[in-house]
Amino acid sequence: MNICVFLSAADLDDRYTRPAREFAELLGKGGHTLVWGGSESGLMRVVADGVQEAGGRLMGVSVDFLAAKARAVTAPDEMVIAKDLAERKALLLKKADAVVIMVGGTGTLDEATEILELKKHGKTTMPVVLLNSAGFYDGLKEQFRRMEDEGFLPIPLTDLVFFAEEPVGAVAYLEESQGVE
Numbered sequence: 001m002n003i004c005v006f007l008s009a010a011d012l013d014d015r016y017t018r019p020a021r022e023f024a025e026l027l028g029k030g031g032h033t034l035v036w037g038g039s040e041s042g043l044m045r046v047v048a049d050g051v052q053e054a055g056g057r058l059m060g061v062s063v064d065f066l067a068a069k070a071r072a073v074t075a076p077d078e079m080v081i082a083k084d085l086a087e088r089k090a091l092l093l094k095k096a097d098a099v100v101i102m103v104g105g106t107g108t109l110d111e112a113t114e115i116l117e118l119k120k121h122g123k124t125t126m127p128v129v130l131l132n133s134a135g136f137y138d139g140l141k142e143q144f145r146r147m148e149d150e151g152f153l154p155i156p157l158t159d160l161v162f163f164a165e166e167p168v169g170a171v172a173y174l175e176e177s178q179g180v181e
Contacts, residue, residue, distance in 0.1 A: 001178050002059065003027060004035040004096035006111040008104035009069070010042040015134040016103050017043065021050045023102070023131065023167035028054025030171065035095045037088070038062035038079055040071045043103065052077075061091045089114055098127045098174045101161075103136045119160055120153065127177040128161045129170045137163075 007020070024047045027034055034051040037044055038060030048058055048071060058077040062070035063085055073079045082088035089111055093099070101112040118124045130137055141163055148157040164170035 001030075001097045001174065002033045002035050002095055003174060004092050004099045005047060005102055006092075006099065006104060006108045006115075007036070007047065007102035008043045008108060009037065009039040009045075010105070012043055012103065016136070017046050019131065019133040019167050020046045020102060023047065023100070023170060024050025024056075025054045026167055026171040027051050028056030030175065031056065033057040033059050035059045035061070035092055037092070038070045039066065041069055045071070047102075059095055061088050061095070063088045085110075093118070093124070096126060097178060099129070100170055100174070101128070101130045101137075103131075103133055116160055120155060127174055129164050129173055130161050131164050131167065131170045 020043050024034070028051040034048060034056055036048060036058070039045065039062065052058055058071070058073055060071055060073060060079040061082055062079065063082050067081050070079055070081065080091060082091055092111075093115060099115050101108065112130070115124070115128055119128060130141070132138065132141065144157055144161070147153050153160065162173050164173060
């Protein structure tokens with residue numbers, strides 16, 4: 001399965017890097033491909049290293065103004081450079097069978113809301129997981145519940161996104177949703 005991960009390129013505390021490494025190891029050992037923003041920095045690097053070390057494949061999509069920070073890859077791994085952030089998001093989603101939203105800043109939030117909006121309108125049926133490492137997304141989770149309770153979501157929240165507290169739950173949900181044994 002090609003699993004797109006939206007996440008930070010910042011260097012972060014162990015409470016975020018530990019679950020990211022665990023998630024990456026599960027992806028690699030499962031024979032999955034990581035589809036990610038292509039950066040050699042921070043949490044993006046942690047996940048890419050973990051997937052590669054565990055035997056998974058990398059498919060990166062960087063953007064022109066960040067190309068100098070892109071990971072150098074060789075076959076069978078792949079790196080594409082998009083002209084702008086909009087093209088990058090479109091390419092990431094086009095290459096993906098599923099999406100996992102990990103900890104991140106405004107860029108990650110932008111990517112997350114785009115996939116959720118596409119899913120809400122029936123433009124994609126791919127599974128979306130929000131990995132809530134160290135309770136990072138507790139506030140967002142509460143906001144989504146309020147949106148649902150007050151009628152802002154036309155579909156049930158459970159049809160839109162799966163909330164996982166641990167990496168093993170995220171990967172299990174994805175594999176089950178795609179019929180992977």
